[in-house]
Amino acid sequence: xxxxxxxDDDVELCELLANWLTQEGFQVSACHDGESAHRxxxxxxxxxxVLDVMLPDGSGLELLKRLRNDHPDLPVLMLxxxxxxxxxxxxxxxxxxxxxxxxxxPRELTARLRAVLRRxxxxxxxxxxxxxxxxxxxxxxxxxxxxHEVILTLSExxxxxxxxxxxxxxxxxxxxxxxALGRKLTLYDRSLDMHVSNLRKKLGPHPDGRPRILALRSRxxxxxx
Numbered sequence: 053x054x055x056x057x058x059x060d061d062d063v064e065l066c067e068l069l070a071n072w073l074t075q076e077g078f079q080v081s082a083c084h085d086g087e088s089a090h091r092x093x094x095x096x097x098x099x100x101x102v103l104d105v106m107l108p109d110g111s112g113l114e115l116l117k118r119l120r121n122d123h124p125d126l127p128v129l130m131l132x133x134x135x136x137x138x139x140x141x142x143x144x145x146x147x148x149x150x151x152x153x154x155x156x157x158p159r160e161l162t163a164r165l166r167a168v169l170r171r172x173x174x175x176x177x178x179x180x181x182x183x184x185x186x187x188x189x190x191x192x193x194x195x196x197x198x199x200h201e202v203i204l205t206l207s208e209x210x211x212x213x214x215x216x217x218x219x220x221x222x223x224x225x226x227x228x229x230x231x232a233l234g235r236k237l238t239l240y241d242r243s244l245d246m247h248v249s250n251l252r253k254k255l256g257p258h259p260d261g262r263p264r265i266l267a268l269r270s271r272x273x274x275x276x277x
Contacts, residue, residue, distance in 0.1 A: 167234025
């Protein structure tokens with residue numbers, strides 16, 4: 053049974069989601085502000101977090117920053133009542149694994165959470181991948197570039213793994229979305245593009261200045277060997 057922590061100040065919504073998710077086989081607890089969430093996470097290790105953008109003691113985006121520093125491997129799905137594109141972009145830029153606007157269909161939330169959790173426990177076929185100056189440990193979710201280590205989120209790790217397995221060969225966006233996000237992209241869905249953008253920023257260019265990850269129009273993304 054997978055454990056979830058819902059962080060949302062809407063008590064009624066938390067109860068509704070908890071009832072639904074419990075029937076779907078999840079073990080659910082809830083916090084209604086950022087500080088209680090930190091205290092809970094110091095004592096518990098949930099398998100995933102559902103985080104609202106708006107909290108009574110601060111922004112959920114600020115809390116996401118702290119979560120990514122303290123718990124880099126913890127899958128986080130964000131919710132927002134506003135559903136503004138900027139909120140979605142900021143959430144994904146800060147390392148959220150997925151994003152849903154409120155009110156959301158509990159069935160879609162369940163499907164998204166299961167996809168994230170499948171990726172978090174999916175075994176890697178080899179312990180690490182190396183290409184040029186880059187060494188990637190799938191088990192740790194860490195990239196080593198020379199003597200510098202870069203910590204990746206779950207989605208970034210799955211994305212990089214898919215690209216490194218066929219360097220120089222483009223991987224279709226929908227295929228990457230299935231591998232990195234556990235779902236297909238919908239119309240106007242920029243989630244995958246944001247994860248690629250984050251990964252580019254973290255990895256930087258090759259030592260000779262060439263970009264590591266390139267887009268090929270109508271064909272997807274590839275890692276330049």
